[in-house]
Amino acid sequence: MTEPAKKLWRIEINEKLCKGCGICADFxxxxxxxxxxxxxxxxxxxxxxxxxxxxxxxxxxxxxVFPR
Amino acid sequence: MSTQAAPRTVPYKEKTxxxxxxxxxxxxxxxxxxxxxxxxxxxxxxLRAIDAxxxxxxxxxxxxxxxxxxxTPGYVDFNTLHTVHGRSLAYATGLKLAKPxxxxxxxxxDGDALAIGGNHFIHACRRNMDMTIMVYNNYIYGMxxxxxxxxxxxxxxxxxxxxGSIEPVFDTCxxxxxxxxxxxxxxxxYHCQELEKTIYDAIMHKGTAVLDIxxxxxxxxxxxxxxxxxxxxxxxxxxxxxxxxxQAAKMTTEQLQGKLVRGILHRTERPEYCEEYxxxxxxxxxx
Ligand SMILES: Cc1ncc(C[n+]2csc(CCOP(=O)(O)OP(=O)(O)O)c2C)c(N)n1
Ligand code: SF4
Ligand code: SF4
Ligand code: SF4
Ligand SMILES: [Mg+2]
Numbered sequence: 001m002t003e004p005a006k007k008l009w010r011i012e013i014n015e016k017l018c019k020g021c022g023i024c025a026d027f028x029x030x031x032x033x034x035x036x037x038x039x040x041x042x043x044x045x046x047x048x049x050x051x052x053x054x055x056x057x058x059x060x061x062x063x064x065v066f067p068r
Numbered sequence: 069m070s071t072q073a074a075p076r077t078v079p080y081k082e083k084t085x086x087x088x089x090x091x092x093x094x095x096x097x098x099x100x101x102x103x104x105x106x107x108x109x110x111x112x113x114x115l116r117a118i119d120a121x122x123x124x125x126x127x128x129x130x131x132x133x134x135x136x137x138x139x140t141p142g143y144v145d146f147n148t149l150h151t152v153h154g155r156s157l158a159y160a161t162g163l164k165l166a167k168p169x170x171x172x173x174x175x176x177x178d179g180d181a182l183a184i185g186g187n188h189f190i191h192a193c194r195r196n197m198d199m200t201i202m203v204y205n206n207y208i209y210g211m212x213x214x215x216x217x218x219x220x221x222x223x224x225x226x227x228x229x230x231x232g233s234i235e236p237v238f239d240t241c242x243x244x245x246x247x248x249x250x251x252x253x254x255x256x257x258y259h260c261q262e263l264e265k266t267i268y269d270a271i272m273h274k275g276t277a278v279l280d281i282x283x284x285x286x287x288x289x290x291x292x293x294x295x296x297x298x299x300x301x302x303x304x305x306x307x308x309x310x311x312x313x314x315q316a317a318k319m320t321t322e323q324l325q326g327k328l329v330r331g332i333l334h335r336t337e338r339p340e341y342c343e344e345y346x347x348x349x350x351x352x353x354x355x
Binding site for chain 1 (some may be wrong): 084085086088092097098099101102103104105106107108109112257258260261286297298299302
């Protein structure tokens with residue numbers, strides 16, 4: 001039997017709105033995000049579970065996670 | 069007023085991301101709040117809660133006083149009133165009396181609501197007019213660079229308490245309940261999904277609903293008190309400093325020391341002011 005296909009996600013960061021507070025990266029349960037200078041970057045997209053917590057806690061409307 | 073849709077039942081994570089754009093005024097972002105300021109997180113919970121009520125944008129009015137928190141109405145596409153320091157509730161009361169069908173939501177800070185506006189606050193609770201009062205509680209006057217507020221915890225540093233505050237604090241929920249608010253609750257920016265539900269309950273409640281919403285001011289409160297990261301500040305006060313009602317029920321009095329309880333803490337029914345006023349007018353007109 002084959003494993004059900006893993007759900008894939010796409011993370012959009014609005015570089016004009018991100019203020020680099022680090023909240024999304026610090027609270028991501030699977031360490032998908034990391035600060036890259038003054039804005040956040042995606043370092044481990046494969047581990048993203050689409051939980052939406054980064055978006056929910058971003059104070060700046062700067063990050064959203066879409067099904068791929 | 070528009071008909072109300074059933075509350076959203078689909079778990080958030082099953083959905084594509086929430087689209088905030090229809091609730092935001094175009095071209096206003098980035099907002100003025102500092103990196104990591106909790107006010108933006110609370111705003112997003114509020115917008116999702118409003119979306120869940122199914123209310124029409126034009127049937128909602130956001131009223132605020134002065135403070136960083138009170139800047140909220142400037143970013144949103146509802147009827148909005150940005151008023152004077154401490155007096156948001158006086159404006160909201162007038163607005164609601166003139167247009168009783170509006171859903172009035174007041175955005176205020178710990179300083180705005182409980183210090184300069186403390187008198188308006190208790191009397192608004194006493195009247196039980198149908199409105200939601202959201203107190204964004206970051207334990208400090210953010211906008212004016214970090215003076216103590218009535219919620220600055222004892223021992224904590226502010227611009228006006230350089231050696232640590234010695235003043236006992238106000239508990240927003242206790243005051244609201246004692247003054248007569250018919251729904252009282254608490255949430256935090258950290259628990260943003262739970263907060264969304266708490267705000268939803270407050271908006272749907274008939275009567276004065278008061279929410280104590282813990283969020284953070286990393287720029288002053290955090291920096292003065294040597295909390296390095298924005299996230300660390302959220303962890304200390306909001307995550308570790310609070311418990312849900314279910315958790316609280318299993319804890320001893322000692323274990324509950326220093327913890328604030330989240331959720332809807334008080335709910336009761338009393339005659340609503342605008343309805344009583346309608347009745348009075350009918351009586352005076354001999355109807
Ligand atoms: C009559 C009056 N007094 C004082 C001020 C200065 N002032 C502006 S905002 C503020 C405190 C705001 O604190 P809070 O309500 O907690 O909002 P925050 O900025 O923390 O979100 C004060 C004292 C004012 N604008 N008007
Ligand atoms: S959706 Fe969840 S798992 Fe994916 S990056 Fe955001 S917080 Fe991390
Ligand atoms: S929470 Fe938002 S503003 Fe903060 S680093 Fe992440 S994307 Fe940027
Ligand atoms: S001063 Fe404090 S409350 Fe005001 S925007 Fe900055 S972090 Fe937020
Ligand atoms: Mg404040």
